[in-house]
Amino acid sequence: METFEPKIVGFLCNWCSYEGADSAGKAQKACPANLRVVRVMCSGRIDPQFVIQTFMEGADGVLILGCHPGDCHYKEGNYNALKRYTVLKNMLKGFGIEEGRLRLDWVSATEADKFVQVVSDMVEHVKQLGPFNHHNH
Amino acid sequence: MGKPKIALYWCSSCGGCEESVVDLAEDILTVVEAVEIVFWPVAMDFKYEDIAAIPDGGIVASLINGAIRMEEQARIAKLLRQKSKYVIAHGSCAHLGGVVGLANFYKKNAVLDRAYKEVPTIHNAQGILPKEKTDDSGREIELSAFHDTVKALDQVIDVDYYIPGCPPPPNLIKNAIMSLLEGRLPPKGTVLAETKALCHTCPRRESKPDKIMIREFKRVWETEWDPSRCFLDQGIICLGPVTRGGCGERCIQANMPCKGCFGALESVIDQGAKSASFLASIINAEDPEEISQIAASIPDPAGLFYRFSLPSSILKGKIDKEAK
Numbered sequence A: 001m002e003t004f005e006p007k008i009v010g011f012l013c014n015w016c017s018y019e020g021a022d023s024a025g026k027a028q029k030a031c032p033a034n035l036r037v038v039r040v041m042c043s044g045r046i047d048p049q050f051v052i053q054t055f056m057e058g059a060d061g062v063l064i065l066g067c068h069p070g071d072c073h074y075k076e077g078n079y080n081a082l083k084r085y086t087v088l089k090n091m092l093k094g095f096g097i098e099e100g101r102l103r104l105d106w107v108s109a110t111e112a113d114k115f116v117q118v119v120s121d122m123v124e125h126v127k128q129l130g131p132f133n134h135h136n137h
Numbered sequence B: 001m002g003k004p005k006i007a008l009y010w011c012s013s014c015g016g017c018e019e020s021v022v023d024l025a026e027d028i029l030t031v032v033e034a035v036e037i038v039f040w041p042v043a044m045d046f047k048y049e050d051i052a053a054i055p056d057g058g059i060v061a062s063l064i065n066g067a068i069r070m071e072e073q074a075r076i077a078k079l080l081r082q083k084s085k086y087v088i089a090h091g092s093c094a095h096l097g098g099v100v101g102l103a104n105f106y107k108k109n110a111v112l113d114r115a116y117k118e119v120p121t122i123h124n125a126q127g128i129l130p131k132e133k134t135d136d137s138g139r140e141i142e143l144s145a146f147h148d149t150v151k152a153l154d155q156v157i158d159v160d161y162y163i164p165g166c167p168p169p170p171n172l173i174k175n176a177i178m179s180l181l182e183g184r185l186p187p188k189g190t191v192l193a194e195t196k197a198l199c200h201t202c203p204r205r206e207s208k209p210d211k212i213m214i215r216e217f218k219r220v221w222e223t224e225w226d227p228s229r230c231f232l233d234q235g236i237i238c239l240g241p242v243t244r245g246g247c248g249e250r251c252i253q254a255n256m257p258c259k260g261c262f263g264a265l266e267s268v269i270d271q272g273a274k275s276a277s278f279l280a281s282i283i284n285a286e287d288p289e290e291i292s293q294i295a296a297s298i299p300d301p302a303g304l305f306y307r308f309s310l311p312s313s314i315l316k317g318k319i320d321k322e323a324k
Helices: A017-026 A048-056 A077-093 A112-129 B016-022 B027-034 B048-053 B071-083 B092-096 B099-105 B108-118 B170-181 B271-281 B288-296 B301-305
Strands: A008-013 A035-040 A061-066 A102-106 B005-010 B036-039 B059-065 B068-070 B084-090 B133-136 B139-142 B146-151 B161-163
Touching: A008 A017, A008 A112, A017 A035, A017 A061, A017 A112, A048 A061, A048 A077, A048 B271, A061 A077, A061 A112, A077 A102, A077 B271, A077 B288, A077 B301, A102 A112, B005 B016, B005 B071, B016 B059, B016 B170, B027 B170, B036 B048, B036 B059, B048 B071, B059 B071, B059 B092, B059 B170, B068 B071, B071 B084, B071 B146, B084 B092, B084 B170, B092 B099, B092 B161, B099 B146, B099 B301, B108 B146, B161 B170, B271 B301
Parallel strands: A008 A035, A008 A061, A061 A102, B005 B036, B005 B059, B059 B084, B084 B161
Antiparallel strands: B068 B146, B133 B139
């Protein structure tokens, strides 16, 4: 049997996490190729509609990365991201969507290693969960 | 003859939308004066053959309420579409899937088992479930097929206009019918209500603070609340900020918060996701633990946010783990 390679869509904030991913790239760190990155200005911009739509368009997992609490370029965007993520996760449980398919974490511009670790963890976890069945009804 | 023909039909609904037509009260005379009702199963005796005999496009407008769950409903909806110039989705269930659409959180078999075997008020020792075909002493009896999922009307047929509400207020129905008859037609696909959120016309809007911050979400029975103050400011979940207005603020007038029956605002695709987003943003905490705690005080988030719109939402219902 072929090994399942999940598609993970990452929403990365422009100021910290996207830079963090760049740092990992510049340092030529090995990182799983499962992540497709969408750069957003702030993790606070992530509307729960984006996450749900992403799943329905074929993602097996969605990763939201923002600046560490207290470090947001816009002061409180990442707190908004955390609140939305928390409520959204509770809501998705009602739809039978496993918790590990959606993850929020903080990666700063210098945390190349953390970026690689978060992505690797997520890929491993979603591999175990298997493909997301988006052919609903 | 000569009067424009109108048809009214019900699908998976509670009957409240039919009641909303009756609630036109004296105004129903104005409507009846202006039109000829050719089909209204709940109130008058007509046969499906009568509709089939009308030439295509011979009915000016069909008002169809209820969601689509049964084959018979789909069949008649398609027939009415063929015969009508305009089809109006009447009420939340036809518009968005409605309360009956919450059944999409369960599989078809679970719904049937619950209704026919498990509820405490049922005695069904042989575990008989409704079947499409049954042999009754040599005679075959047919029942309409029960679809796998609940659908909103526009997921089955083309819909021209929507009258929102659970049930819609009578004045919206009257306005819709009269504007059709007088040829004052908005663009196809219009929801015939306000475009602004309920809060804009809420009688309690003066007491709504500029920034709402909540430490605990309360259910109405958990608290005594000031009937003149904004519900949200008192920690009671009210979906007014993310719900289309035009309902006449009936719930607010009756001292109950908005539950979202008019659906989302124009720019929103998924009412539930938007409700989640809005309620999350008014949580007054920064610590992850505290946020989790406050978020946990939102009861049954999926059911609450999608109370009226599950079938027409992006996810449409419970995710089936087995790939098709």
